Amino acid sequence: MIPVEQILHPDWVLPIEPAGEVLTGHSIAIDQGRIAAIEPRQALESRHQAAAVKELPGQVIMPGLINAHTHAAMTLLRGYADDLPLMTWLESHIWPAEQAHVGEAFVRDGSALAVLEMLRGGITCFNDMYFFPETTAAVAAEAGMRATVGMILIDFPTPYASGPEAYFEKGEALHAQWANDPLIDTTMAPHAPYTVSEPHLVRAAELAERHGRRLHMHIHETLGEIDASVEKTGSRPLMRLDALGLVGPQLLAVHMTHLDERERDRISATGAHVIHCPEANLKLASGICPIADLAARGVGLALGTDGAASNNNLDILGEMRTAAMLAKGASLDATALPAHQALEIATLGGARAIGRDQEIGSLVVGKAADLVSLDLNTPEADPLHDVASQVVYACGREAVRDVWIAGRHVLKAREPVTLDVPAIRARAAEWRDKLQR
Amino acid sequence: MIPVEQILHPDWVLPIEPAGEVLTGHSIAIDQGRIAAIEPRQALESRHQAAAVKELPGQVIMPGLINAHTHAAMTLLRGYADDLPLMTWLESHIWPAEQAHVGEAFVRDGSALAVLEMLRGGITCFNDMYFFPETTAAVAAEAGMRATVGMILIDFPTPYASGPEAYFEKGEALHAQWANDPLIDTTMAPHAPYTVSEPHLVRAAELAERHGRRLHMHIHETLGEIDASVEKTGSRPLMRLDALGLVGPQLLAVHMTHLDERERDRISATGAHVIHCPEANLKLASGICPIADLAARGVGLALGTDGAASNNNLDILGEMRTAAMLAKGASLDATALPAHQALEIATLGGARAIGRDQEIGSLVVGKAADLVSLDLNTPEADPLHDVASQVVYACGREAVRDVWIAGRHVLKAREPVTLDVPAIRARAAEWRDKLQR
Numbered sequence: 082m083i084p085v086e087q088i089l090h091p092d093w094v095l096p097i098e099p100a101g102e103v104l105t106g107h108s109i110a111i112d113q114g115r116i117a118a119i120e121p122r123q124a125l126e127s128r129h130q131a132a133a134v135k136e137l138p139g140q141v142i143m144p145g146l147i148n149a150h151t152h153a154a155m156t157l158l159r160g161y162a163d164d165l166p167l168m169t170w171l172e173s174h175i176w177p178a179e180q181a182h183v184g185e186a187f188v189r190d191g192s193a194l195a196v197l198e199m200l201r202g203g204i205t206c207f208n209d210m211y212f213f214p215e216t217t218a219a220v221a222a223e224a225g226m227r228a229t230v231g232m233i234l235i236d237f238p239t240p241y242a243s244g245p246e247a248y249f250e251k252g253e254a255l256h257a258q259w260a261n262d263p264l265i266d267t268t269m270a271p272h273a274p275y276t277v278s279e280p281h282l283v284r285a286a287e288l289a290e291r292h293g294r295r296l297h298m299h300i301h302e303t304l305g306e307i308d309a310s311v312e313k314t315g316s317r318p319l320m321r322l323d324a325l326g327l328v329g330p331q332l333l334a335v336h337m338t339h340l341d342e343r344e345r346d347r348i349s350a351t352g353a354h355v356i357h358c359p360e361a362n363l364k365l366a367s368g369i370c371p372i373a374d375l376a377a378r379g380v381g382l383a384l385g386t387d388g389a390a391s392n393n394n395l396d397i398l399g400e401m402r403t404a405a406m407l408a409k410g411a412s413l414d415a416t417a418l419p420a421h422q423a424l425e426i427a428t429l430g431g432a433r434a435i436g437r438d439q440e441i442g443s444l445v446v447g448k449a450a451d452l453v454s455l456d457l458n459t460p461e462a463d464p465l466h467d468v469a470s471q472v473v474y475a476c477g478r479e480a481v482r483d484v485w486i487a488g489r490h491v492l493k494a495r496e497p498v499t500l501d502v503p504a505i506r507a508r509a510a511e512w513r514d515k516l517q518r
Numbered sequence: 519m520i521p522v523e524q525i526l527h528p529d530w531v532l533p534i535e536p537a538g539e540v541l542t543g544h545s546i547a548i549d550q551g552r553i554a555a556i557e558p559r560q561a562l563e564s565r566h567q568a569a570a571v572k573e574l575p576g577q578v579i580m581p582g583l584i585n586a587h588t589h590a591a592m593t594l595l596r597g598y599a600d601d602l603p604l605m606t607w608l609e610s611h612i613w614p615a616e617q618a619h620v621g622e623a624f625v626r627d628g629s630a631l632a633v634l635e636m637l638r639g640g641i642t643c644f645n646d647m648y649f650f651p652e653t654t655a656a657v658a659a660e661a662g663m664r665a666t667v668g669m670i671l672i673d674f675p676t677p678y679a680s681g682p683e684a685y686f687e688k689g690e691a692l693h694a695q696w697a698n699d700p701l702i703d704t705t706m707a708p709h710a711p712y713t714v715s716e717p718h719l720v721r722a723a724e725l726a727e728r729h730g731r732r733l734h735m736h737i738h739e740t741l742g743e744i745d746a747s748v749e750k751t752g753s754r755p756l757m758r759l760d761a762l763g764l765v766g767p768q769l770l771a772v773h774m775t776h777l778d779e780r781e782r783d784r785i786s787a788t789g790a791h792v793i794h795c796p797e798a799n800l801k802l803a804s805g806i807c808p809i810a811d812l813a814a815r816g817v818g819l820a821l822g823t824d825g826a827a828s829n830n831n832l833d834i835l836g837e838m839r840t841a842a843m844l845a846k847g848a849s850l851d852a853t854a855l856p857a858h859q860a861l862e863i864a865t866l867g868g869a870r871a872i873g874r875d876q877e878i879g880s881l882v883v884g885k886a887a888d889l890v891s892l893d894l895n896t897p898e899a900d901p902l903h904d905v906a907s908q909v910v911y912a913c914g915r916e917a918v919r920d921v922w923i924a925g926r927h928v929l930k931a932r933e934p935v936t937l938d939v940p941a942i943r944a945r946a947a948e949w950r951d952k953l954q955r
Contacts (some may be wrong), residue, residue, distance in 0.1 A: 164856035197897045304850075311804045363847030364911070366854070393899060393911035403840070410800030411739075417803070419601035461831060463596070463943055464950030466801035470597035474801070474830035479916035506900055513901030516777070 082448050083114040086488065090122060092452060093468050095143040096444035097429050099194045101421040103468050109142060111450040113171040114263075114488035115347070119444055128285065133431025140457025140482060141468055143424065144443055145205025145227075146397040147449035150297075150335045150356045150385025152211045154183070154191030156198065157512045158390035167303060167365050175390055178516060179212075183240050189211035190508040192220040197500050198395050199225065200492050203453035203481040207395075208333070208356075208385070210270040210297055212241035217254050225491050225499045227451065228258050231270025231434045232295045234285055236278055245281050249288070256292050262486065266437065268333070269294070275297040279325060286327050295333050295436055300389040301344075302336040303367045328353050335385060335433055337375075338368030350380040354434040357426075359403045361450050363386035373417035374406045382426045383434035398478045405473055420473040450488040455480040465482040522549040523925065525568040527559060529893060529904050533881035534866050538858045539817050540905050548887040551700075551925035553748065556881055564576075568863040576895025577919060578905055579921070581880055582664075582863065582888035583834040584641025584868025587734075587772045587822025588795045589845030590650045591620070591628030593635065594949045595827035604740060604802050608689065610659035612827055614651075615953060620677050625650035629657040633939050635832050639915040639946025640890035644832075645770070645793075646708040646871050647734055649678035652692050654703045655863050662889065662928050662936045666733045666872045669693065671722055673715055686725070687880055693729050703874065704729075705770070710736040711755040716762060723764050729886060732770050738781075739773040740804045755953045756781045758796040760832070764792050770871055771896045772822060774812075786815040791871040796840045798824035810845045820871035835915045838864040842910055857910040887925040892917040 089111070094104040096119065108125040110118040118125055162174035188211065194219035199207060208226035209217050232252025233241065239478050242248045252269065259265040269289040271277040290294045300318055301307060306313040310318045311324070318338075330352035337355050340348070346353065357370045372382055384404060386395045401423045408418035418426075432442025441451045455472060459480065462471045474481075482490035491499050526548070531541040545562045555562055591611035599611035613900045613922050638645060651667040658665035669689025670678070679685045689706065696702040708714040714722070726733045729913040738744060739756055745856065747755045756777070759765050767789035774792050777785070785792065794807045797943040809819055821841060823832045833876065837859045845855035855863075869879025878888045892909060896917065909917075921929035928936050 084785040158903075159903060160903040163904065163907045163911060164853055168850050170852070172766055194897065194900055201897065224539055271814060360843055363843035364852070365844040367853040368850070369847060389912075393907065396914075397912075403843075406800035406840075410806060413803045413805070415603050415607070415801070415803040416601055421772075452923045460631065460638065460939070460946075463631055463946040464594060464953075465596040465947075466595075466950055466954065467600065470830065472598045474600060475596055475826075475912045477836075477916060478835075479914060502897070506897060509897075511898040513903055516901075517903065 082128040083128055085110040085117050085129050087111040087127060087133045087135065088125065089137060090144060091140045091142040092118060093141040094444060095141060095469060095472070097122070097144055098423065098445055099424055100115040104258070109444070109452070111485070111488045114450055116444060116446050116448055116450050118446060130211050139312045140454045140456050141472065142452050142454050143472070144441065145453050145484065145486065146203050146427050147383065147387050147435070147442065148199060148204045148207040148395060148397050149333070149383035149431040149434050150358055150387060151195070151207050151395060152388035153195035153207060153209050153217055154188040154211050155388030155390045156195040156395065157187060157191040157389070157432060157509060157516070160395045161390060161516060164391070167367070178239070182516060183212055185213050186280040187512065188216040189220060190512060191330050193505045194218040194226045194509050195389070195501070196221060196226050196393055196477070197497060197502060197505050198373050200224070200324050200484055201495060202321060202396050202398060202499055203455070204397050204483060205451040205453065205484060205486045206437070206441060207429070208268070208297065210272070211240055211312050215258060216257055220261065222265050225486055225489050227264045227266070227441065227486055229266040229268055229437070230255070231268040234271040234281060235276050236281065239382060249284070252288070256294070266435070268295040268297040270297040273306070274322060275309065276433050282327060283323070283325055295326060295331050299336055301424050302350060304339055307339055309485065310454060312363045317344070319347070323347055333372040335366065337370045340371060343376065345378060345393040348375065348399040349380050352381070354381040354383060355430070356383050356385045357404060358385045358387040358400070358402055359407050361391045361421055365391050369411045371411065372404065373414060374411035376418065376422065381433050383431040384427050388482070397427050398476065402473055405467040418467040423473050424469060450485050453481055454483045457484045468480065520554070520565055521569040522547040522568050522571065524548040524553050524570045525562070525566060526574060526579060528577045528579040529882060530578040531556060532578055532861060532906060534581055534862055534911070535880035535882055541678050544888070546881070548922070552885055553881060553885055554881050554885050555883060574814065574891050575577055577891045577893050577905050578909065579889050579891050581865040581878065582890050582923065583640050583864050583880065583913045584637060584645040584820065584836050584872070585641045585822035585823055585832060585938070586770070586868040586905055587795055587824060588632070588644050588646050588652055588832060589821070589825035590644060590646050591625040591648050592825030592827045593632040593832065593947060594624060594628040598953060599828060600830070604804070607802070617677070619953060620649055622650050622653050624655040624949065626657055627942070627949060629654040630937065631946050632826070632832055633658060633661045633663050634934060634939060634942050635935055637929050638918065639659070639833050639835060640831065640892070640918040640921060642833050642890065642921060643874070643878060644867070645705070645734065649676055652695060653885045655692070656926065657695055659699065662701070662923055662926050664701045664878065666703040666874070667692070668705040671708040671718060672713050673718065685699060685720070686897040689725070693731070695800070695913070703872070703942035705732040705734040707734040709940065710739070710743070712746065712758060719759070719764060720762055726768055733764060733768050734770040734772070734906040736773055737771040738776050741776055744776055755779070756784070760784055773799060773804065774807045775799050777808060781813060782811065783816045785812065785816050789796050789818070791818040791820060793820050793822045793871060794841060795822045795824040796844050797837055798828045801926065802828055806844060806848045810849035810851060813855065813859065818867060818870050820868040821864050833915050834864050835913065839910055848876050857906040860910050861906060887922050889922045890918055891920045893919045910911070942948055
């Protein structure tokens with residue numbers, strides 16, 4: 082008998098690899114934070130002995146969801162300003178609030194609330210871009226959550242850094258601090274081509290290359306941004322980045338709501354990743370990323386929530402459902418982004434984008450045990466004709482029951498184990514009062 | 519002191535009328551199934567004495583949601599066939615399954631599952647179109663749920679009726695049976711202009727007029743339907759119906775995903791109601807109803823889920839969120855369908871559409887006490903900057919805690935009071951086995 086730490090007995094497993102598979106009556110053995118076996122129950126039980134055994138009747142286990150674009154701390158601005166034109170929203174509400182309030186405490190408290198919400202929604206890893214990334218990283222690490230945090234870079238001074246040199250300095254320290262951490266990874270995260278000058282973009286890209294890190298950037302979020310670039314430089318932003326040598330497999334291009342034929346070709350040819358944030362793009366009236374076409378061209382896709390100020394939740398199950406429906410509606414093809422493909426971009430696609438697919442994103446022996454269980458034993462999932470369809474189209478994130486990250490059981494029957502929930506919520510309420518003043 | 523049956527003390531009330539109002543610290547008195555008072559807590563308590571008093575800390579009360587277009591019994595086909603082109607989906611999957619299985623038992627069991635799901639999602643009234651409507655009406659009435667059921671009419675024979683005469687006969691009986699019922703109302707529900715011939719459409723409209731009933735019909739769901747009509751008759755369906763005198767305030771035009779300028783003018787000028795089913799339209803790649811433009815023209819709007827086979831849930835809170843985001847995304851205007859307007863179309867808009875707004879749809883003294891409470895005391899609604907925004911953009915239907923219909927407490931802490939949940943779910947599982955055979 083092989084000794085393992087835990088054995089889980091769900092009714093179904095959606096391993097994501099091989100694609101489209103639904104395993105019935107399979108169990109999962111976990112040891113030292115990794116998946117030790119996925120086999121039919123009897124076979125697995127006959128060869129493994131576990132210290133802890135958990136029955137999960139009516140539940141499906143799948144890889145933890147990956148939120149591939151977020152500004153975690155902005156959770157404190159959820160519902161702070163809605164239904165406004167993008168520039169009014171930013172210039173009259175979000176930026177002044179950030180200018181007045183964003184500091185280490187804001188980022189600590191906002192990130193903690195985000196981690197709480199994401200764990201309850203089955204998200205086991207997020208890819209963040211915000212000020213004070215070292216604080217967000219510390220909050221995630223303390224919660225036992227996986228995160229990739231970006232060295233933020235923007236041309237103007239903020240409460241976080243006095244100017245480009247300060248951003249780079251802090252960024253270098255961030256990379257050094259979290260190098261080789263089991264849970265935390267880093268990226269270079271220049272905000273956008275319109276807020277970061279070309280020399281700084283190039284320097285960020287060089288740093289990314291030197292550290293073997295991704296380049297995480299908002300690109301083509303709005304038509305206005307594209308028009309302004311054309312007016313100023315004669316080129317659309319993506320082509321400008323391409324000319325600078327920045328479009329390649331290390332690029333995480335977030336939003337991409339407006340893409341011409343040549344741009345789609347370049348993304349596909351270079352292996353750049355596209356992070357699709359369907360709900361934020363709809364809510365801010367930015368446009369719709371043509372993911373059905375991008376998927377057909379073999380572009381790597383992942384899903385992000387964006388910040389809670391523009392969404393207003395950090396719910397990748399919800400984004401997956403919206404992405405699957407919107408891909409069909411926008412392409413006028415009801416076969417676009419079927420359920421299994423939607424599940425893949427919400428998990429393995431995210432892992433590939435952030436360069437962590439050797440470790441997470443699918444349930445394969447040897448990968449980290451980042452797992453989520455969903456309860457399909459509810460009227461909302463009745464009758465259970467199709468496990469994958471029910472997860473994508475019928476369930477909400479309230480179906481999430483348990484979450485494991487690197488084998489650690491961090492959400493038990495919807496209760497977070499590693500977080501002080503009352504304290505996090507109390508601090509959120511204090512920030513509400515401060516922000517409303 | 520005025521004796522009343524119940525007093526509820528939520529933290530907030532969204533009365534919908536007056537528009538945009540959020541009441542803080544108000545209480546609601548209920549008597550004989552109606553709203554007896556909505557006043558600041560102290561004022562209300564000083565004048566009313568109740569047999570039952572309920573504290574609802576952290577909760578908001580709003581009018582029950584109205585699902586203005588559904589095929590309730592199709593819940594049994596949830597996840598039965600997805601990600602397929604519309605005609606393959608219908609012709610190779612849904613219609614054969616219906617032909618083989620739809621009967622009184624199917625409609626009884628499917629409607630019961632739908633009522634269970636809808637009550638748990640805060641829906642207090644639904645407007646149905648399906649075979650065996652008398653059975654759906656009986657299930658709703660028995661559950662204490664409000665429903666408007668349609669006399670279905672389609673040119674071909676089905677397990678329900680052998681032909682047009684039989685549909686009309688059964689429809690007349692339906693109207694007679696439920697005339698003057700406190701919970702159940704009826705419509706004439708010819709399926710669509712392409713499945714019902716003109717003489718039958720006219721006859722259905724005459725019947726609707728004679729009984730003072732709505733005419734509930736799928737119109738302009740797809741481009742294909744419009745093209746076929748133009749090819750066959752030289753006219754687009756809506757204009758054909760208009761020429762027949764069918765476009766008016768009694769018309770509930772469902773879907774309306776493709777509308778030219780003249781059609782928008784006619785809908786606005788005639789007072790026809792548009793039932794928007796955003797998620798089904800996306801999922802089946804039918805198109806997007808231009809509700810931002812229709813709202814600007816003053817057209818009465820309501821929300822529907824459509825059947826669970828094409829959605830795949832009966833979740834009006836979710837449709838409201840999708841509608842609010844999609845209106846912005848499709849019109850490229852982030853101010854389109856703001857939160858309060860989204861709340862209105864999900865409640866009062868639905869009531870107006872089905873002609874029951876004298877009775878339901880807003881929290882006004884004298885109206886029926888159809889109420890839903892949502893729990894905003896959750897991390898997902900933190901920090902509570904804006905009650906309406908949080909309900910529309912941040913919450914899912916799992917926030918629904920309690921539901922009252924005509925003053926009767928039908929959902930208590932998410933537990934249905936009037937339904938035998940295990941029996942309903944067991945029958946759904948039996949239908950899954952039958953359908954999968």
